[in-house]
Amino acid sequence: MGVPRFRRAKAGDGELSPNLYVANCGPAVGLSFEAIKSAFESFGNVRGVFAADESGVRVIVSFVEENCAEAAFKALNGRPCPLLGGRSLHIRYSVHQPPTSQVNNSVPVSLEASELDIPGLYLLHDFVSTKEEEELLAAVDNRPWKGLSKRRVQHYGYEFCYDTRNVDTRQCLGELPSFVSSIVGRILSFPDLNDSASLVLDQLTVNEYPRGVGLSPHIDTHSAFEGLICSLSLAGPCIMEFRRYSEGAMLPDATSSTDMKVENPDNCSSVIRRAVYLPPRSMLLLSGEARYAWHHYIPHHKIDMVNDSAIKRGSRRVSFTFRKVRVGPCRCEFPQYCDSQR
Numbered sequence: 485m486g487v488p489r490f491r492r493a494k495a496g497d498g499e500l501s502p503n504l505y506v507a508n509c510g511p512a513v514g515l516s517f518e519a520i521k522s523a524f525e526s527f528g529n530v531r532g533v534f535a536a537d538e539s540g541v542r543v544i545v546s547f548v549e550e551n552c553a554e555a556a557f558k559a560l561n562g563r564p565c566p567l568l569g570g571r572s573l574h575i576r577y578s579v580h581q582p583p584t585s586q587v588n589n590s591v592p593v594s595l596e597a598s599e600l601d602i603p604g605l606y607l608l609h610d611f612v613s614t615k616e617e618e619e620l621l622a623a624v625d626n627r628p629w630k631g632l633s634k635r636r637v638q639h640y641g642y643e644f645c646y647d648t649r650n651v652d653t654r655q656c657l658g659e660l661p662s663f664v665s666s667i668v669g670r671i672l673s674f675p676d677l678n679d680s681a682s683l684v685l686d687q688l689t690v691n692e693y694p695r696g697v698g699l700s701p702h703i704d705t706h707s708a709f710e711g712l713i714c715s716l717s718l719a720g721p722c723i724m725e726f727r728r729y730s731e732g733a734m735l736p737d738a739t740s741s742t743d744m745k746v747e748n749p750d751n752c753s754s755v756i757r758r759a760v761y762l763p764p765r766s767m768l769l770l771s772g773e774a775r776y777a778w779h780h781y782i783p784h785h786k787i788d789m790v791n792d793s794a795i796k797r798g799s800r801r802v803s804f805t806f807r808k809v810r811v812g813p814c815r816c817e818f819p820q821y822c823d824s825q826r
C-alpha cells in the first residue's frame with residue numbers, strides 16, 4: 485500500500501480535514517513520530533504520523549476525527565508546544581490524495597537532455613562500459629552501506645548530513661577512492677564545462693535505490709557544494725524530473741507556505757516541469773541554471789512511462805554523485821534559491 489500521500493487543502497475541499505501538515509517538527513529536530521503522535525493525542529485519536537517529505541522537519545498528523553484536528557490546530561499553530569520541546573509549530577490543513585488522482589501526473593519524458601532546454605544540463609550516454617559498471621558496483625558492494633529510511637548510501641571525501649542537507653567541512657574522510665579515479669578524469673575532460681574552479685571533485689555520495697524508490701524534489705544546497713554536480717546511473721534506469729518554480733522562495737529547507745507545492749505540482753500554477761530518462765551507465769551533469777535554479781526529482785515509480793513504452797525499473801538503481809564541497813558562501817546568479825544569499 486505504501487505511505488499515504490497528502491496535498492495542501494484548497495477552496496472546495498471543505499473547511500476542515502482530519503489531517504494536519506505540521507512544519508518545524510520531525511526526526512531531524514529530535515522528535516520521533518511516536519513523540520509527535522503522543523503529543524497530538526492529547527486532542528484525540530491519531531490514525532498515524534507520516535513524513536510530509538524527506539526533510540525530516542515536516543510531518544502529516546492524521547487524526548481520526550476532524551474536530552480533534554481542529555482543536556489541535558487552534559491550540560498549537562504558531563505557538564511553542566511544551567510537549568514537543570517548546571518548538572513553535574506551523575500547521576495547515578492537508579487533504580489525503582487517493583491513489584487514483586496520483587496517475588496522469590507525469591510530464592513527457594525525453595531521451596536527450598538537450599530536448600529539455602535547461603541551460604547547463606547534459607546527459608552523456610554510455611559514459612562507462614558494462615565492465616566498468618560491474619567493477620564499480622562490486623567495489624561499493626564490498627564496502628559498508630548506511631541505511632536511510634528507504635535507500636542505502638555511502639559517502640566518500642566528506643560525509644553528507646541529511647538533517648542539515650550540508651557537509652561538515654572540518655571532517656574530511658580522505659581522498660575519493662581509487663576505483664572512481666578514471667571516472668573523475670573523464671568528467672574533467674568533458675569540454676562544455678568551462679568553470680575549471682569547480683572541477684576538483686572531492687565528495688562522492690553513492691545511493692542505492694530499491695525498485696520503486698525515488699528522491700524528493702530538491703536543489704542541492706548551494707552553500708554546501710560548488711556549481712557542478714555529476715551523477716552516474718548504474719544497474720537500473722529511472723526518470724529524473726526537473727522543476728523550475730517561477731516565484732522563487734523554494735529553498736530546500738524552506739518552511740514557507742509554498743513548500744508543499746514541491747510535493748504537489750497539480751496545485752502549483754507557477755512551475756515548469758521537464759523530465760529525462762536516465763539509462764544505466766549514463767552520466768548526468770548539472771551546472772549553471774540546471775544546478776542552481778531547478779529542483780531535481782526522481783518519482784517513486786516501479787514503472788516509468790517513456791513516450792509510449794512502459795519501462796520497468798530494475799531491482800535497484802545505484803548512482804554515484806560527484807560534487808565539490810564549497811568553501812565560503814555561494815555567489816550564484818539565483819539568489820531566490822540560494823541559502824548563502826537569503
Ligand SMILES: O=C(O)CCC(=O)C(=O)O
Nearest residue numbers: 689691704715780803805
Ligand atoms: O541519484 C541520483 O542520480 C541523484 C542524487 C541526488 O540528487 C543527490 O544525492 O542530491
Ligand SMILES: [Fe+2]
Nearest residue numbers: 702703704780
Ligand atoms: Fe541532488
